[in-house]
Amino acid sequence: MSSVPGRNKRLESAISILLLAILLLIGLGVFIKQFNVDMGRFGIDTTTAGPSLEQTAAITQEPVLDALKPDGFDKLAETETYNTGNLYEKINGKAPLYLESGFNKLSTQRFINKDDENLWFELFVFDMAAVRNAFSVYSVQKRPDTHTLAFAGSGPCYKTSNGVYFTHGRYYIELIGSTESTILDEAMIKIAEKFAGQTAIDDEKITEFALFPEENIIQGSFKLYLANAFGFEGFTDIFACRYKLDDESITAFLSRRPDPKDAQSTAEKYYNFLIENDAVAKPPTNTVLKDNNVKVLDFYGTTEIIFSTGPFVAGVHEAENQTAAEQLAAKLLAKLSKIAKEE
Amino acid sequence: MTEQNDNNFDRRQLLNRAGKAGISIAAAGLISYRLYDKNGPEIGVDAESLVTLPDFRVPAKAGQTISIVKGPDRKATVNKAIELLGGIERFVKPDETVAIKPNVAFASSPMLGATAHPALVAEVVRLCYEAGAKQVIVTDNPINDPSSCFTLSGIGKTADQAGARVILPKENLFRHTTLENGKLIRNWPVFFGPFENVDRLIGISPVKDHARAGASMAMKNWYGLLGGRRNVFHQDINTIIAELSMMVKPTLVILDGTEVMMTNGPTGGSVSDLKRADTLIASTNMVAADSYGCSLLNLKISDLPYLSKAQDAGAGTTDYESLEPIFETL
Numbered sequence: 001m002s003s004v005p006g007r008n009k010r011l012e013s014a015i016s017i018l019l020l021a022i023l024l025l026i027g028l029g030v031f032i033k034q035f036n037v038d039m040g041r042f043g044i045d046t047t048t049a050g051p052s053l054e055q056t057a058a059i060t061q062e063p064v065l066d067a068l069k070p071d072g073f074d075k076l077a078e079t080e081t082y083n084t085g086n087l088y089e090k091i092n093g094k095a096p097l098y099l100e101s102g103f104n105k106l107s108t109q110r111f112i113n114k115d116d117e118n119l120w121f122e123l124f125v126f127d128m129a130a131v132r133n134a135f136s137v138y139s140v141q142k143r144p145d146t147h148t149l150a151f152a153g154s155g156p157c158y159k160t161s162n163g164v165y166f167t168h169g170r171y172y173i174e175l176i177g178s179t180e181s182t183i184l185d186e187a188m189i190k191i192a193e194k195f196a197g198q199t200a201i202d203d204e205k206i207t208e209f210a211l212f213p214e215e216n217i218i219q220g221s222f223k224l225y226l227a228n229a230f231g232f233e234g235f236t237d238i239f240a241c242r243y244k245l246d247d248e249s250i251t252a253f254l255s256r257r258p259d260p261k262d263a264q265s266t267a268e269k270y271y272n273f274l275i276e277n278d279a280v281a282k283p284p285t286n287t288v289l290k291d292n293n294v295k296v297l298d299f300y301g302t303t304e305i306i307f308s309t310g311p312f313v314a315g316v317h318e319a320e321n322q323t324a325a326e327q328l329a330a331k332l333l334a335k336l337s338k339i340a341k342e343e
Numbered sequence: 344m345t346e347q348n349d350n351n352f353d354r355r356q357l358l359n360r361a362g363k364a365g366i367s368i369a370a371a372g373l374i375s376y377r378l379y380d381k382n383g384p385e386i387g388v389d390a391e392s393l394v395t396l397p398d399f400r401v402p403a404k405a406g407q408t409i410s411i412v413k414g415p416d417r418k419a420t421v422n423k424a425i426e427l428l429g430g431i432e433r434f435v436k437p438d439e440t441v442a443i444k445p446n447v448a449f450a451s452s453p454m455l456g457a458t459a460h461p462a463l464v465a466e467v468v469r470l471c472y473e474a475g476a477k478q479v480i481v482t483d484n485p486i487n488d489p490s491s492c493f494t495l496s497g498i499g500k501t502a503d504q505a506g507a508r509v510i511l512p513k514e515n516l517f518r519h520t521t522l523e524n525g526k527l528i529r530n531w532p533v534f535f536g537p538f539e540n541v542d543r544l545i546g547i548s549p550v551k552d553h554a555r556a557g558a559s560m561a562m563k564n565w566y567g568l569l570g571g572r573r574n575v576f577h578q579d580i581n582t583i584i585a586e587l588s589m590m591v592k593p594t595l596v597i598l599d600g601t602e603v604m605m606t607n608g609p610t611g612g613s614v615s616d617l618k619r620a621d622t623l624i625a626s627t628n629m630v631a632a633d634s635y636g637c638s639l640l641n642l643k644i645s646d647l648p649y650l651s652k653a654q655d656a657g658a659g660t661t662d663y664e665s666l667e668p669i670f671e672t673l
Contacts, residue, residue: 077491088574092448092486093555093609096577120495122451141607143615160613162454176612178452178495 065109065123068194070187076110076120097140098126101226102133111191113183121184123191124174131155131204132224132237134172138165139223148220149189154196156220164188169201208239211254211312211339213331218242218249229253230317232273234266240317245324252332254314260340263308270313271295271306279304286326292333296326305329310340394518394535396568398592399544400627401434408666409626411635414673417463417601417623424597424625425470427669434594437475439542443467443507444593446548446564447483447498448609450491455611456604459547461497463599467545468505480541482510483567484534510537517570520590527579528586532570543594546629550600550620550636552608556580557647559609560636561596561629562588562658585652588629588659598624598632600639630659631666 065079080090083105088095090106098106105127113119128134138156142165149157149164157166162177162184175191177184209222221242229238230253240253257263275281279297284290284305294307303322306315307329314332319325410427412420425431435441445459453461464481471479481502485492489511493499499509510516516536522528538544548564555577556563565587566573576583600622607616620639626632630653634644644650650661660666 088577089486091610092574093553093559093577093580094607095574097554143606143613146615160615163613165613174612176451176455179454180614 064199065107065125067198068109068123068191069111070190072114072183073111073187074114076112079107079109082106082108098128098137101136102129103127104129111187113187116183119178119181119184121175121177121188124176125195126172126174128170128172130170131167131202132206133226134167134170135206135222136224136226137172138167140225141165142220142223149192151189151193151196154192156222157192158220159185159189164192166192166196168196168199169204171195171199171201208254208256209241211256211336212239212241212252213328213335215331216243216245216328218244230270232270234269234273243328245328246321248319248321248324250319250321250325250328251317252314252328253317254312254332254336257311257313260308260310263311263313266313267295267306267308267315270315271297274299274304274306284326285323286330288330288333289326294329294333296322307333309333309337310343312336312340392519393521393530394533394539395520396533396535396538396591397541399542399594400592401594403627404429404433406667407433407669408628409624409631409635409663410669410671412623412625412671412673413621414623415601415619415621416673417460417599418466419673420601420621420623421463421466421597421625422470423671423673424623425595427671428595428625428627431470431474434545435471435474435476435543438477439475440478440480440540441471441476441543441545441594442480442482442538442541443471443502443545443547444483444564444567445481445498445546446559446567447485447489447492447496448487448567449485450487450495451610451612452495453497454614456549456551456602456617457609457611458492458496459498459549460599460601461501463597464498464547465501465505467547467597468502468507471543471545472506476543479505479507480510480537481507482512482534482537484512484570485567512570522586522590525586525589527576527583528569528590533590534568534570544591546591546593546596548596548598549602549604550598550639551604551611552606552616552640554608556584556649558633558637558640558642560633561598561626562633562649562653564596565591581647581649581652584649585656585658588649588653589656593629594627596626596629596632598626598636600624600636603639605640628659628663628666630654630661631663631668634661635663635668 069075082090084099084103087098087103087106107125108122110120110122128137143160146158146160149159155167161180164175166173173195175188177188223240225238227236229235238253238255240251243250243252257266274297279299281297284294284296294305297304302318302320303325304317305325314336316325316329407428410424412424414420443464445464447458449457451457468479493509502509512534516534517532518535519530520533521530546561546564548561551559553559562584600620602617603620604611604616605618622639624632624635630650634650637644637647644661653659654661
């Protein structure tokens with residue numbers, strides 16, 4: 001075949017080599033990838049069966065938990081650790097709560113009483129990566145009417161008749177006893193104190209607590225909803241706490257947004273969400289709220305109040321008593337407006 | 344070759360070559376489309392190897408489908424609940440082998456209500472033997488380490504003492520199944536071995552709050568039969584529970600609402616998560632059992648979408664009142 005005039009043979013050869021090289025690379029990629037394919041996508045367990053015992057938990061030594069063993073107790077098993085990929089193996093349907101709150105790692109250890117095999121407890125140390133995350137999972141699971149504990153170094157802490165629950169920096173800790181027992185109580189509290197005393201944490205504080213008016217606040221009632229607060233997807237980083245007013249418990253909430261525009265937009269979206277869910281707007285009876293364009297709604301017989309001021313979005317949630325709810329909202333508005341002006 | 348040696352293509356040649364190129368591309372695309380397998384590979388399991396759980400149901404008896412017994416003592420309430428449905432002899436015949444599937448999902452103390460109560464499991468084992476059962480098997484495929492779950496929940500010991508054979512999950516007990524018309528259970532490993540050669544199947548589960556599903560009761564109990572990376576189903580929890588109600592056709596379900604886990608489910612962790620409801624439900628219709636059971640959690644039937652999905656799939660009815668439930672207080 002004679003050459004074609006006008007053709008650049010060198011260029012054509014270079015392009016051909018380049019295309020062949022790309023095809024070769026693609027082939028190589030497919031070849032490598034086939035050894036690492038995620039068969040779970042197709043509903044296939046590569047073991048071709050159910051989980052083996054070894055698969056249940058990645059067991060590794062965690063000297064820090066071993067060292068917490070209280071006097072009179074033995075380890076019941078080796079320390080287990082779980083990560084984001086296998087947390088469900090330990091707590092199943094509760095895993096999403098942690099995973100959606102910044103979960104990093106869980107370490108667990110069971111201890112059993114040397115004299116009574118029925119007395120055992122399990123220590124759960126959730127590394128939530130940040131103080132706020134740890135407080136959030138602590139607060140949303142907090143049992144009502146419990147006994148508050150306090151010991152050096154710990155964050156908020158309480159006990160029930162069979163367990164101790166607290167935060168320490170970025171850690172959320174649960175100690176769960178097999179039964180109600182003073183022997184277990186003492187051992188669990190000792191471990192809690194030891195953990196808080198020995199585990200170094202960053203000096204990170206949650207500043208939003210101080211934004212709430214102090215009068216009539218129910219101590220220990222703070223909650224932090226990192227997402228989907230009150231069923232509304234757009235409500236993130238919402239702090240809530242309860243007040244005792246006129247013999248009624250009323251929930252106030254607030255969130256610091258990036259800027260006043262975002263706060264206003266979030267308030268409007270929440271208002272619209274309530275309206276879409278059959279809430280009915282009603283005029284405020286409190287003149288301060290009226291003057292500041294605060295929204296008051298009837299939501300299935302309860303009162304919802306929502307407003308924004310400066311970078312804050314805030315309000316009152318599901319109050320039985322509208323007058324008391326408006327009084328609380330007015331105090332919250334006054335405090336947040338003052339802070340916003342000072343910043 | 345003279346045409347190719349020309350410096351310029353004419354229109355005819357251009358159209359001719361473009362047409363050929365287009366046909367080549369279309370043919371390659373068509374072949375790829377025909378060869379594309381959207382279900383992905385089915386490793387090592389051909390259609391002939393798939394298994395189906397047997398149908399363990401007994402014939403229906405009008406007016407004896409669901410019983411609801413109030414009382415604090417599980418042994419007494421389960422005896423009465425089964426008696427009201429016609430007695431254990433209706434469900435277990437002499438020389439039959441019975442599998443009991445309690446909820447043993449977690450390695451936690453029975454006091455916390457995260458697992459079936461060991462005393463209740465033991466009593467059902469005893470009743471089966473009393474009816475003449477040849478063998479009673481107690482088994483589950485827990486989320487936590489199976490050995491720890493059966494030990495710490497107390498179920499392993501009490502079932503053993505009652506004469507049951509306790510079977511823990513092993514790899515060779517899993518087989519793949521595909522649920523007919525199922526969306527999620529397709530070529531999926533299930534804990535099949537213990538149920539392969541048994542005559543009857545009884546489910547025993549506590550009534551629990553469940554962070555993902557809203558509630559964990561009789562139907563959710565069958566989640567324990569799933570092998571593999573079953574956590575992927577949490578993304579579509581209502582569908583998987585409904586499909587489980589189609590996949591498993593038990594003889595009887597026993598739903599224990601003596602102490603109900605109202606909050607922090609499904610693991611709980613504190614006795615303060617529990618509330619006494621002193622209620623035990625026995626039923627041959629697990630959708631009906633769960634539909635009544637949700638009221639113990641202060642939930643409406645509409646709060647649990649899997650109930651209506653299961654009903655639509657033909658697994659039972661949410662209208663438990665239509666079944667004329669038998670109420671009794673001890």
